[in-house]
Ligand SMILES: CC(=O)[C@@H](O)[C@H](O)COP(=O)(O)O
């Protein structure tokens with residue numbers, strides 16, 4: 001088996017190419033928008049642009065404090081994505097807080113359960129299933145009844161993967177901050193091996209494997225080469241930062257054109 005090809009690749013199981021799907025997290029577009037009352041940058045315009053450019057999915061993490069993605073963004077994106085039937089909509093959040101209301105209202109293709117507290121700075125750990133598994137089980141069943149796939153945000157602990165399957169999860173999302181931190185350090189090989197082992201354990205348990213948090217253009221390719229069967233990566237912070245920085249040249253040229261137009265003889 002090609003280790004880069006996810007076992008369930010196809011519509012919403014990854015792109016038909018069998019490559020790892022790229023789901024773009026738009027939280028940080030909303031964060032910038034929320035600093036004025038002008039509606040720019042627009043989350044739906046960002047979604048349209050990234051999909052036109054070839055992204056496979058859209059991810060949002062509507063936190064209870066609405067610091068970035070707001071209630072209406074989830075509904076606006078759900079409406080937009082009706083015109084993009086091959087595109088996966090992934091909503092992340094804590095199902096014990098606000099996530100299930102969104103799942104019930106818009107029925108995304110995937111719900112990623114994340115054990116964040118209300119007001120948490122950013123996601124920083126996966127589920128502790130011995131403690132939380134039985135609370136999650138009925139919520140996973142409810143998602144399935146609504147036709148929604150469930151992925152559990154998990155630390156790369158091989159021994160936890162069978163438990164994720166046992167409570168009904170379809171996939172796990174491996175929390176990759178440890179990989180991002182180890183990138184380029186002497187720990188990189190050992191940390192990568194830990195993720196590979198966790199992915200193999202997940203695949204062996206019958207789970208699909210997603211990954212995300214602090215993935216970027218430097219650390220992504222080696223991660224996907226070393227960790228088998230990753231169906232999807234969700235990337236936000238670094239990708240939106242790159243989109244800004246890679247866009248400066250064209251943007252400055254356009255503003256200079258405006259200025260030249262203003263000074264041109266009429
Ligand atoms: C689950 C996960 O890793 C992402 O939700 C990530 O935490 C983005 O959230 P913020 O954009 O709020 O940091």
Ligand SMILES: NCC(=O)COP(=O)(O)O
Nearest residue numbers: 025212213214234236237
């Ligand atoms: N699930 C991870 C995600 O959606 C984006 O995380 P990040 O790239 O913003 O760290």
